[in-house]
Amino acid sequence: MHVIKSWFWPGVITTALLTALAGWFLAGPVDQQLTDTVNAALESQNAWASAEVDGRDLILKGIAPSEEALAEALKIARETFGVRVVENAATLLPLAEPFSFVVTKSDDGILLSGNVPYGDARAKILAAAETAMPGIEILDEMAVARGEPQGFFDLANFALMQAAQLTNGEVEVSGETYSISGTAANAADYESINAALRLALPGNGKPGEIKLEAPASASSN
Template sequence: MHGFYRWSNKWWPGIIPLALLWALAGWNSTQPLEADLAARSNQALKNTVLDKTRISVAGRDVSFAAQAFSEEGRRSAVASVEAAPGVRLVNDETRLVAEAKPFVWVAERDNVRVTLWGTAPLPASKARILEAARAALNGTEVSDRMGMARGAPARFDAAALLLVDQMSKLKEGKIVLSDIGVSLSGMARDLGGREAIAAALKNLPEGFVVASNEVKAPPYIFQANKDPVAVTLTLSGYVPDNNAHAALAAAAGRKFPNEKIVDNLKASIGAPSGFTAAVTSALGALSRLSTGTLVVSDREIKLSGDALYEAAAGQIRAGLTRELPLGWTSKPEISVKPAAAPVDATVCQQLFAQNLTKGRIRFESSSASINADSAGLLDRLVETAMRCPSTNVEIVGHTDRSGAEEFNQELSEKRAQAVADYLVKAGLPADRFTAVGYGSALPIASNDTDEGKAQNRRIEFVVRP
């Protein structure tokens, strides 16, 4: 008996390592089996559309968790795992993706990036929208914050892709798709962008509607800069059409006869009503400045620069406001150019001649009324007269040969007097000026052509010490 106990005490300690070896062998054989079942289960799901899929295997039992986008898809996915070779039991932990009510998708743009958020119905939808956004926005950063949910309206993808394309036309703004309703807000990138977006929205898939479109057009900008050093007038910005372009270019040529016109204007829709008339008037005001800038933004006119003398500054401010069409506003910032140094009679005569070399004082047809286009030229003549205060000036009127000689004589005298009155109104002494007229008696060109007649209709300044 004692011998048996001694034998048993020696035998049982050997069982422990044997059990460990048996367990290790079992573990080593189970691990490859579980990995194989996990691979088979995942392979069974390759053609399913799921989110957040998770597979774990214990022996031959599979725990399967995922979010499905439909009940049919969920059941099909579970059945696929159950049918995988070697699977004994499936622990079904699948759920349906949450349903969004309302189903909202948003694209939002700021100065830095475009952010996509809200919900997409499927991973493939999300990928298509993101790819389309990056293609349409040409290098602009696209931030993806889209989630996924059930409940999208039919033809969601087509609607979202069309709306993504509109983001390229926005400088900043937001597009919201809520169920079948589309809402837009923000600022169009270019003139015409607002209209282009509105036209594109007409192609929304059937069933979708535009709930609101508050996209604004950028300001309609026209600019003119007068540079006395380069002797140029530079026009830039927009005009409504080719006819308005031609009219404003012609007006600039008449009002700025001594300047080279640099025309960088482009035609674009979106001009406010009264645009051409307002800009023409504003160009006239700019022509009276020594140096200046005109900025037309929608219905607001900003004019800044130096008038040639004090009285002109007041006239320009008042005239700009008075002549604008209804609904337009002006912001004149007019200072007065410092008085130029005095000159003697000879230089004074040269300055008068230079001013009248390219430009001529214009009058209404068969009238002594001075055309508004000549205001800038007349102001330069005023400035010249102010530089030679000790001289007297004879203002001489001439006409072409059209009409009766007596009428032409009287017309030439009245036109000369109208110019003298302009100078006196500017603040110069009336006794310095004498107005005379010679009718058509002293032509400088042939009266047989329109060009020659235009040269003969003239005002001359003769300086008397």
């Protein structure tokens, strides 16, 4: 019986050590494989999100553009085979209430401020500004946020086109409210801006404060 004990305990200890070493060496590859699998699944529609895995526990990170996007990313993470627990360390983009977009035109150029939606919205607005006012320096101070109203891009494009008809001034979209102030570049632009404001505004826009001045040459006629 004594012989059996002297053989048994060293064998148990050796087996335990080998098992621990195997787990230690295999943990890294398993972690990396799960991380790669989840990140590949997220990349197609949730590029904002990233995952870190420790063992089989996953941490979701990033700044989600919407509550729906966050819920979708969490669903993908939780349904990935091999993941045991998902910790949500992701946050949401700040909500702008009201969501605003401001075009300020001066002798120094064009200043775009206020908010811009997540994604390629910034590039689209900058391209529209360059098209509406070619050759004019454009300064971008827009902050990414949630909460843009339906039809935001239509109303923002309208604001850029009307700003192009000013020598100086400001056009603001605040939620769905559209305001404009400044001096028209010439008599034709003055009439064009006013005529457009008498029609239904694009993007569900509602008229706000209108302080448009005719150019000095027009008012003297």
